[in-house]
Amino acid sequence: MRFAFKTAYDYDLGLFRDPVQRRWYGGLLAAVILLPLAVPSYLVDISLVFIYGLCGLSLMVLAGYTGLVSLGHAAFLGIGAYAHVFFLQDLGLPWVVSVAMAAGLSAAAGVLVGLPALRMTGVYLTIATLAFALIIQEVFTRWEHVTHGLKGRPVDKPVIFGVSFASDWAFYFLCLAVLIGGLWLTANVLRAPTGRAWVAIRDSEIAAQSMGVHLARYKTMAFAYSAGLMGAAGALFAHKIGFLAPDIFSVLLSIQFLLMVVVGGLGSLHGALYGAVFVAMLPVLISEARDRVPAWIGQVVAGLGKDAGAAAYLAVDRFVKQPGLEPGIFGLILVLFILFEPLGIYGRWRKVQLFFSTFPLYKRATFRRQKSYMRSERLR
C-alpha cells in the first residue's frame, strides 16, 4: 500500500499530485518524443490521435466538466478548419495569426450557441447543438465563396515562420506541441476558480448558483473555451486531411467525439486522451479484424468438418465485408460502455489501480452504483 504524504501546501496546488507522478509524466513525454524513431511509418496516424486528443479535450471541458453535452462539436471543428484555410490561403495571414483567429472565430460561434443554451438544460441543449451543427453544415455547402462548396477545398502544408512542416515527423511534433499546450492550459484552467465553478455547475446548478457562481457567465465561458480549443484542433485537422469538404463535418463526427469522451471516461483529462487513442485506432483494428476473423472462425469450425469450415469462412467473410458494419460496431461499443462501465477506460484504470494499491483490502462494493429512482425534472 502506498500513501501520499503531503509535506508542503504546494502539493495541493501543483499541477502534479506528487514528485512520483511528475516523473511518470516526464517519462511519458520522453517516450512520445522518441516514438517517431520506433514507429516511423505510423506517424500520420499518431498525429491524428493527437488532433483527436485536442478535440476530446475540448468536449471533455464542456461535457465532462461543465455537464453541457454538445452534439455539435464537428461544426466548431469545421468552423476552425475553414476559417484557418480562408485566413491562410485567401488573406495570406501568417500561420500563427491564422490559427489564433480561427480559434477566436470558433470561440465566438461557441458564445453564439452558448447564449441561448443558458436557458435550456439537459437534453434540450443537446438538441440545440445538434440543430446548430446541421445548419452550419448546410452553410459550408452553400457559402461557396469561402468554402468552395461541395467541390471541396485543398489545403497547403503548414509553413510557420518560414519553416515548412510538410514532412510527417515535423507535423507530428507540431501536433504534439499544440496538444501539450492545450493540455497544460486546460489543466490550469480546471484547477483555477473557473474550472471549479464549471465542476460545481455540473454537479448541481442550484447549489453552484447559491454559492455565488454566475451561471450565465461560466456556461458561456465553458462554451467559448471548448469551441476555441476545437477551432485550433480544426486548423490542424485541415492540414492533416489536406482537403476540406462539407460532408466531413457531419453529425457522425460529433457522435464520434462524444464516443471519445464517454469511452475515455467523463470528467478526466486522461479520459479524453484514452478516448482519442481508442477512436483513432478502432477503424484500424476493425479493418485488421475483417481480414483475420473469417479465417480464424473457419479454422475453428473446420474442427467439425472441412466443408463446414469452408462454408463458415465464406459466410463470415461476406458478413464482415458489409459496408454498414462499422457504425454498428461503434454503436455497440458505446452501448456496452454506457451499460457496464459508465466511467470509461479511465474509470476502469482507477479501479485496477486501487485494487493494487490497497491490495488485500479491495472491495467491489466501493464502486457499486447506488440504486436510484428517477426524479422528475419537470414540476407539476
Add this chain to the structure above:
Amino acid sequence: MGCIYGLVALGFVLIYKATELVNFAQGDLLMLGAFVCYMFVVWYGIGYWVALALAVGIVALFGAALDRAVLRRVIGQPQFAVVMLTIGLGAMFRSFASITWGSEIYTLPTPFSAKTTRLGGVAVSHEYVAIIVGTVLLCALLYAFFTYSRVGVAMQAASQNQLAAYYMGIPVKRMFSLIWAISAGVAAIAGVLLAPVSLIDINLGFIGLKAFAAAVLGGFGSIPGALVGGVTIGLIELFSGAYLPQGVKDVAAYIVLLLVLAVRPQGMFGTVGRKKV
C-alpha cells in the same frame, strides 16, 4: 409530411412523458418499421393491412424488449447516458438494416398508390390522405387511452413520480416496457405511412432529427403539442422551399428549433419548472 413529423414526435413525447428519457433512436425504429413491412409485402407477398399489423406488432415487441434488456438499466442515470445509449442503439439498428436488407432503395406498394381525389379543386393523392387520417386516428386513440383507460392513468402516475407510483401498486417496470412498445409501434406506423411517399432506405431514420424540431416546438411532453409542432414544421418547410433561397428548406426546421429553444424553451404547450432541492 407535417403529420409524419408529428407522428414521430409523438413517439418522442410518449417516451419522454413516461420515463423522461429522450429516444434518439426513434427515427431508426421508424426505419425498421418500414423495412419490416416492406419485407412482408414484397418478399412474402402478404396483404398490405396484415403486413402493417405484423410490422407494428414486431417493432412494438422489439421496443419492449429493448426496454427490458437495455434501457431499464439506465433509469436514474444522468440523461446524458441515455442520449448516448440511444444514439448507439440507433447506429446499431442502421447497421443491422443495411446488413439485412442491403443499402438499396425500395418502394412500398400500397392499396392507395397512384390514386387521387379531387377535394375542392385540389388533387390530393391517397397516400397523403392515408397519412393524415392515420395520424388523426392514432392521436385520438392515444389521447383516449391516456385519459380514460386504467393503464393509461397508471402510466401517467408512473411518469410523475416513480416511487410513489410504485408504492401505489403500479407495476412501474411493466408500464415502462409498455410505453416503449407503444412508442415503437407508433414509429412503425409512421414508417409504413411514410414509405409510399418517401422511399425506403437506411437513412430514412434521419427524419427523426426533424421530428425533434416538431417535438420541441410543441413542448416535449405534450401530445397535442407534438402534432401541432409537426404540422407547423411541415408547413414552414413547404413555404421556405417556395419563397426563400435554395438550401433554406433543408435547414428551416433546425432554424425554427433553435429560435424556439432560445425564446421559449418549454415550447408552445410545454410545462417547465425549476427542480426543488
